[in-house]
Amino acid sequence: MADDRRVLLTGASGFIGRHAVAPLLECGYEVHAVARQPADVGDVVWHTADLLSPGGVESLLERSHPTNLVHLAWCAEPGTYGSDPENLDWAAATLHLVRRFGERGGGRAVLAGTCAEYDWSVGGPYSEASTPVAPRTLYATAKDAVRRVVEAFAPQSGLGAAWARIFHVYGPFEPATKLVPSTVLALLREKPAALSAGGQVFDFVHVADVGSALAAVLDSAVEGSVNIGSGTGTSVRTVATTIGELMGRSELLRFGAMGEDRPPSPPVVADVRRLTEEVGWTTARMLGEGLAESVEWWRSADVAASA
Amino acid sequence: MADDRRVLLTGASGFIGRHAVAPLLECGYEVHAVARQPADVGDVVWHTADLLSPGGVESLLERSHPTNLVHLAWCAEPGTYGSDPENLDWAAATLHLVRRFGERGGGRAVLAGTCAEYDWSVGGPYSEASTPVAPRTLYATAKDAVRRVVEAFAPQSGLGAAWARIFHVYGPFEPATKLVPSTVLALLREKPAALSAGGQVFDFVHVADVGSALAAVLDSAVEGSVNIGSGTGTSVRTVATTIGELMGRSELLRFGAMGEDRPPSPPVVADVRRLTEEVGWTTARMLGEGLAESVEWWRSADVAASA
Numbered sequence A, B: 001m002a003d004d005r006r007v008l009l010t011g012a013s014g015f016i017g018r019h020a021v022a023p024l025l026e027c028g029y030e031v032h033a034v035a036r037q038p039a040d041v042g043d044v045v046w047h048t049a050d051l052l053s054p055g056g057v058e059s060l061l062e063r064s065h066p067t068n069l070v071h072l073a074w075c076a077e078p079g080t081y082g083s084d085p086e087n088l089d090w091a092a093a094t095l096h097l098v099r100r101f102g103e104r105g106g107g108r109a110v111l112a113g114t115c116a117e118y119d120w121s122v123g124g125p126y127s128e129a130s131t132p133v134a135p136r137t138l139y140a141t142a143k144d145a146v147r148r149v150v151e152a153f154a155p156q157s158g159l160g161a162a163w164a165r166i167f168h169v170y171g172p173f174e175p176a177t178k179l180v181p182s183t184v185l186a187l188l189r190e191k192p193a194a195l196s197a198g199g200q201v202f203d204f205v206h207v208a209d210v211g212s213a214l215a216a217v218l219d220s221a222v223e224g225s226v227n228i229g230s231g232t233g234t235s236v237r238t239v240a241t242t243i244g245e246l247m248g249r250s251e252l253l254r255f256g257a258m259g260e261d262r263p264p265s266p267p268v269v270a271d272v273r274r275l276t277e278e279v280g281w282t283t284a285r286m287l288g289e290g291l292a293e294s295v296e297w298w299r300s301a302d303v304a305a306s307a
Helices: A019-024 A056-063 A086-103 A138-159 A180-188 A207-218 A238-245 A273-279 A285-307 B017-026 B056-064 B087-104 B138-157 B179-188 B207-218 B234-248 B273-279 B285-307
Strands: A004-010 A032-036 A047-048 A068-071 A108-114 A160-166 A169-172 A192-195 A204-206 A222-228 A253-255 B006-010 B029-037 B046-049 B068-071 B109-115 B160-166 B169-172 B193-195 B203-206 B222-226 B253-255
Touching: A004 A019, A004 A056, A004 B068, A004 B234, A019 A032, A032 A056, A047 B006, A056 A086, A056 B169, A068 A086, A086 A108, A086 B087, A086 B138, A108 A138, A138 A160, A138 B087, A138 B138, A160 A207, A169 A207, A169 A285, A169 B087, A180 A192, A180 A238, A180 A285, A180 B056, A180 B253, A180 B285, A192 A238, A204 A285, A204 B273, A207 A273, A207 B109, A222 A273, A222 A285, A222 B273, A238 A253, A238 A285, A253 B207, B006 B017, B006 B234, B017 B207, B029 B056, B046 B056, B056 B087, B056 B253, B068 B087, B068 B207, B109 B207, B160 B207, B169 B285, B179 B193, B179 B234, B193 B234, B203 B207, B203 B285, B207 B273, B222 B253, B222 B273, B234 B285, B253 B273
Parallel strands: A004 A032, A004 A068, A032 A047, A068 A108, A108 A160, A160 A222, A169 A204, A192 A253, B006 B029, B006 B068, B029 B046, B068 B109, B109 B160, B160 B222, B169 B203, B193 B253
Antiparallel strands: none
């Protein structure tokens, strides 16, 4: 069994990658996990490797000879990834990886796309089949460009390839400057949490659910784009208010302290019919439950950090 | 002067690349020409290098430190380039090259796109500003994908970048299986020239004009897509008939011998207003003149080959 199903998981030490290990193991894969720095991510065969280095992709495939691929590695530095020139290197490395993986007989791949590929000026829910694509950042443009090439390449090469358009992820290991951790950490320290006016609506999905959905997509026969989201839109205000209530410190929330909101865009929400009907994945946490888990995790992490 | 204007020309031994050398020299550039195999292409600094090899791009930029870039290298094997998996490698290498060129202070680049990026189901002339893009092959999809990334990257990185959508090129060094050389060579050998019914209309442009236009685009301030064509549509039948008349062997033309035409698509013709008005390039050969030159070149090449 393990010999037949070896999955290469790139970006394995990242926010989402860490949470993809357990679901892939549960699906019966031998997990070959790779990142630039060593990390303890569970019961995997670990490879420390830089996919951007010359020959890095070939060397890694030689060592892991995977039957399957979950490719999450990409530049993700908070605040700068949208315009990072490294987006070009990750696009290049991804095309290189996909070609070499297919050439070596790789069977099926899931690659991380983004909800930012969609045209955010139209109203949601955003459908893989019918919502126009209009990426606004270099990051989203590079992701979209890779998707176009993979979609043309996969059918002619016998490679199965799904493109996971991931919506707004939160949960353990999220960069601490983002909405959920920054709010939780402020309230844990009994400091005011500076927030926008909170009107923007996103599709918040717990990172453990994203990991589980990625494994399900890999084990499905879905080709092309598939949204990974909860299917439910929630405002920033509701997320922060829920955290405030869970922690009993709602009086520390400062809506509008980050300045006036620009008029909110239409809600950025996933149409999850493909995910639920074609992939058959349904076990998303409710937002309150996922936020409660996150609060506990940050509480533990914060205690550990100050110990 | 030469120190200030060093152009790196990739694909320099290719069909178009060979014809870009003289115009770039005329514009005052020191030409650093690169291809995988050595070739005699004129008064250049030659670099034999494989841009697809690990570290190949970095090494080449280190050796040539160009101020300008004309990037033509890509897979181009007649008959197979449309679906060649190497399209992924060339897309990756191009993104890599553009990023590194920009990072090293490169000023302005012209990259080879293709008229096959356009939606060929709509009528021409095809306009950079208004004709939809709908690539049908892996080749055209990969070109289109790279263009999207470069267009997002260039403005934020201070790089000037033009994307040359090249139409149907003919002339010396064209692969011998293509319309013009195969017809000329058949007639030279007094053999029947097997042709389609000839109804399809393309924008045929002489390769020396393409080389000249590319140099003009490099020296212009045009950003983004610019068509490289004659602006005139000509049917395959007219091209072959003109060759027959030039060679006095029209009776050897066999229209329809390659089977019934599928119903011809709408004419594939460039809107050249951007090229003429913004680049200021106008000196295209008339088709009869270009074909006459081509006939003479193939006659000499054929004599040389049989000598």
